[in-house]
Amino acid sequence: MKRFTSMLFLTTMPFFLLVILFLIVPLLSMINGSFQTDGGGAYTLNQYREIFTNPYYWQAFQNSVLISFLSSLVGIVAAVFATYAITRFPDRLQQRILVITNLTSNFAGIPLAFAFIVMLGNSGLFILLARKLGLDLSQSFSLYSWSGLTLVYIYFQLPLAVMLLFPLYRGVQKQWMEAAELLGASPLKFWLKIGLPVLLPGIAGTFSILFANAMGAYASAYALTTSNYNLVPIRIGALVSGDIFARPELGSALAVLLGLTLAIALTLNEWLTRRIRRDLS
Amino acid sequence: MKRLNLPTLSFALVMIYLFLPVAATALYSLATEWNSTVLPEGLTVKWFAELYSDSRFLQAFARSFLLSGLTTIAGILIMVPAIFSIVVYAPKLERLVQLLVMLTYALPGVILAVGLIRTYAGLGIPMILIAAGAYLVGLLPFLYQGIRNSLHTVQAHSLMEAAELLGAGRWRAFLRVIVPNIMPGILVSALLSFSILFGEFVLINILVGGRYETLQIYLYNKLSKSGHIASAITVTYFILMAVITGLIVKFTRGGSAQKEVS
Numbered sequence: 001m002k003r004f005t006s007m008l009f010l011t012t013m014p015f016f017l018l019v020i021l022f023l024i025v026p027l028l029s030m031i032n033g034s035f036q037t038d039g040g041g042a043y044t045l046n047q048y049r050e051i052f053t054n055p056y057y058w059q060a061f062q063n064s065v066l067i068s069f070l071s072s073l074v075g076i077v078a079a080v081f082a083t084y085a086i087t088r089f090p091d092r093l094q095q096r097i098l099v100i101t102n103l104t105s106n107f108a109g110i111p112l113a114f115a116f117i118v119m120l121g122n123s124g125l126f127i128l129l130a131r132k133l134g135l136d137l138s139q140s141f142s143l144y145s146w147s148g149l150t151l152v153y154i155y156f157q158l159p160l161a162v163m164l165l166f167p168l169y170r171g172v173q174k175q176w177m178e179a180a181e182l183l184g185a186s187p188l189k190f191w192l193k194i195g196l197p198v199l200l201p202g203i204a205g206t207f208s209i210l211f212a213n214a215m216g217a218y219a220s221a222y223a224l225t226t227s228n229y230n231l232v233p234i235r236i237g238a239l240v241s242g243d244i245f246a247r248p249e250l251g252s253a254l255a256v257l258l259g260l261t262l263a264i265a266l267t268l269n270e271w272l273t274r275r276i277r278r279d280l281s
Numbered sequence: 282m283k284r285l286n287l288p289t290l291s292f293a294l295v296m297i298y299l300f301l302p303v304a305a306t307a308l309y310s311l312a313t314e315w316n317s318t319v320l321p322e323g324l325t326v327k328w329f330a331e332l333y334s335d336s337r338f339l340q341a342f343a344r345s346f347l348l349s350g351l352t353t354i355a356g357i358l359i360m361v362p363a364i365f366s367i368v369v370y371a372p373k374l375e376r377l378v379q380l381l382v383m384l385t386y387a388l389p390g391v392i393l394a395v396g397l398i399r400t401y402a403g404l405g406i407p408m409i410l411i412a413a414g415a416y417l418v419g420l421l422p423f424l425y426q427g428i429r430n431s432l433h434t435v436q437a438h439s440l441m442e443a444a445e446l447l448g449a450g451r452w453r454a455f456l457r458v459i460v461p462n463i464m465p466g467i468l469v470s471a472l473l474s475f476s477i478l479f480g481e482f483v484l485i486n487i488l489v490g491g492r493y494e495t496l497q498i499y500l501y502n503k504l505s506k507s508g509h510i511a512s513a514i515t516v517t518y519f520i521l522m523a524v525i526t527g528l529i530v531k532f533t534r535g536g537s538a539q540k541e542v543s
Contacts, residue, residue, distance in 0.1 A: 082288065115306045
């Protein structure tokens, strides 16, 4: 028995040590730091007060929530239809498409930002094309503002949404559709009355994951706008890594608030999912 | 061809949307001049030749390879025995591990970076080691899922009992029976981990910055300098990811074929 316990200890210890050193301790230190004055020392709520009263940080949260919500919404709507189309292809083709989708999910961050510069940057492919056609897009569109950034965010939401939604459709069985059709229901009626209610918890869950994914995204926005566009992750990065203007305590407070936003989004989803499911049963 | 309906149409649009940036970048990396015309004026491989003879690129590539590779190996060496022990001998701990997995999955790198800087900056420990440690924690969800599933598929518990009945010690049974049986699962998890780390930018940029120029950092530095070179880097990266994805699919298929036989 003793040998058994020592083996369990020996094999799991490095793992738990790792989690404590690189996850638990840093998180606690961050929370602790968020309640301290600049440079540490005394405890205060001033960092949070500053975030709530300074319009600049307030705007960062508004921008982040807006772009995350919008990109998740577009991503999920497109993916709901597109994934359904995928499930109707032959099995082998389905697998191929999923592999390709999976591959494009690797296309994120800096490479993705760059690909969009090639297409829609100041002398991008489509900007040139539009100019040849006599359209000057630069008045209404800039890749480096929120409209361009939203397009980039939608790109990395799509593969994730498809991969998360795909297994859900397996839950809607073909027999149901046939039964509904035999009983005289139109496809639209089937989806409204049976298909969608069954899928809804999963769609809501996927939406909240997409939202959280976008709220925490850093690399694409950083590559495109450096720090011109005001988003929470960009602000956090600038506050902790800037050598001259570093204010890690303020950055900690922002990070805590970002974490809380994500926790609320994910809890809301959990609660919603359970509610919808209870109504069903 | 079926009639054009909403799902098919949105599927086509999504695929075009996902492919256009890849195609545009690939074309740009092969274009001679492309500043004012709609299509490139000519095709060339000189950007790739220039890139592959740039020692800074080769070094950045090697650094990325080294960092991702070593971290993945360390992750496998640490996680496989731990997850094995927990799944087979201490299922009660699984809940705790699942909680940690959820936490790391939902936690954006930028939040973790703040905590790591506060905790470890200024202690004299090289920040690259701290970043590697954070990478290991970030791999947790992927490694846990993959290894746990393989252990369940091969019914690790019964395998261990059988091996021990036949007289093998615990370590021997683990190394000689369990590990070979879950090897396809380990390989898939390792490849997935490697590809995730290879594309990582947040932690390395905030924690280490230019002091350890990985491929992603190098690409970022090239963005404003040469579009063609940056395209060539992006295409190289994408091809590497395609190869890794192909390997993952191959090993996953192998694994499921084995399952069908047994």
